[in-house]
């Protein structure tokens with residue numbers, strides 16, 4: 001199977017299934033630096049990326065925004081001096097879909 005980041009996001013519909021515990025365990029292996037967090041009952045993927053200044057944090061933020069637009073799947077982005085917190089989840093299903101893991105893997109590539 002192709003690396004997670006090379007896989008294709010599927011159009012997320014309101015009746016799309018959330019990932020199972022087994023799928024989480026499988027996909028998480030490709031994105032070990034990401035944390036699974038739960039907010040208001042919604043499972044999310046989150047990672048903090050560190051930078052030497054605000055400008056580089058801002059540049060990274062823009063690149064993540066571009067990959068989100070290409071996929072029509074968008075994260076929450078908190079941009080601060082020297083760091084960016086990226087949080088992925090699927091709004092329509094109020095939880096985690098495989099798309100979120102694919103885009104987290106692509107986010108890691110943008111940071112590399």
Ligand SMILES: C[C@H](O)[C@H](O)[C@H]1CNC2=NC(N)=NC(=O)C2=N1
Nearest residue numbers: 012072073074075089090091092
């Ligand atoms: C209309 C538009 O395609 C949808 O609202 C998309 C936009 N980006 C999205 N991003 C995320 N993370 N979840 C969604 O359900 C979602 N839906």
